[in-house]
Amino acid sequence: MCVILYNDQFVARKEGKVDIEDRGYQFGDGIYEVFRVYYGKVFLMEWHLNRLQRSINELFLTLPYPIEQIEKNIYALIEKNNIVDGTVYLQITRGASGRNHLFPTNTNPVLIAYTTHLKREEAVVKEGIKVSLLEDIRWLRCDIKTLNLLGNVLNKEKAHQEGSKEAIQHRGDIVTEGCTSNVFIVKGGVLITHQADHFILNGITRMYVLELAAKLGIKIEERNYTINECLLADEVFITSTGAEVTPVIQINDHLINEGKPGPITEQLFSEFENEIKRMGMISK
Ligand code: PMP
Secondary structure, eight states: OOOEEEHHHHHHHOOOOOTTTHHHHHHOEEEEEEEEEEEEEEOOOOOOOOHHHHHHTTTTTTOOSSSHHHHHHHHHHHHTOOOEEEEEEEEEOOOBSSSSSOOOSOOOOEEEEEOOOOOOOOOOOOTOOOEEEEOOOOOOOTSBBBBHHHHHHHHHHHHHHHOOEEEEEEEETTEEEEEESEEEETTTTEEEEEOOOTTTTOOOOHHHHHHHHHHOEEEEEOOBHHHHHHEEEEEEEEEETTEEEEEEEEEEEEEEEGGOOOOHHHHHHHHHHHHHHHHHHHHO
């Protein structure tokens, strides 16, 4: 039977009841994290917990209990649900209170977490994907991993209707990120991605890939780049916890690298894969 984490209790999914005035439900007043599980172990756990803590701080939320206990509970949840290859979704809201925009004074945060099974082959498209270019319509604190995802949802849906797997979003001329991923381009052997500021979520996979690239001696530039630079790039790829390193081979009607994944993308892809395989060889 599938078990979820409800605050600090492990309960059957149908027991996980959310109040109709939970602020996450009414205002999107909460934060979340998605953890990737390979071989029953959480990939880059510390990085995700650090980002979780940052999101909490930025929204003046409080953790319902210490982060060390949250970490233990995540592992317990993985064990209880026998997750070998999958994800853990965890969210914390400001809690339930009579509807009022002001922060409630005596409400406890509500934490829920659940697991999914996910096979790498289903999430990662090695041969590359088509994406749509769409105006970024989100608010100006995209660096916080909040439950407010409507801008992302609308653009992801629009991209889907255009036959694309993802949207590359831009503010005016500047490319920001995907709806559920970060975007990288390669030009003349240089790896370029938007700097980690308020306009993007600093993806865990983004940071990890930058670390891998540095180890491989690839030159990196974290800066604003334009739509034109993206269209004229030698290679384009996206990164996320689920999609890992996924090549982009088409943007709207325009082919990138003649519709094939490029060499630096493939190098990063296989380095990423090797790291995961190494994880499988280390005991828990
Ligand atoms: N940007 C956005 C808007 C996202 O939703 C995600 C995925 N949650 C990412 C980037 C990638 O982040 P991560 O590598 O931590 O999954």
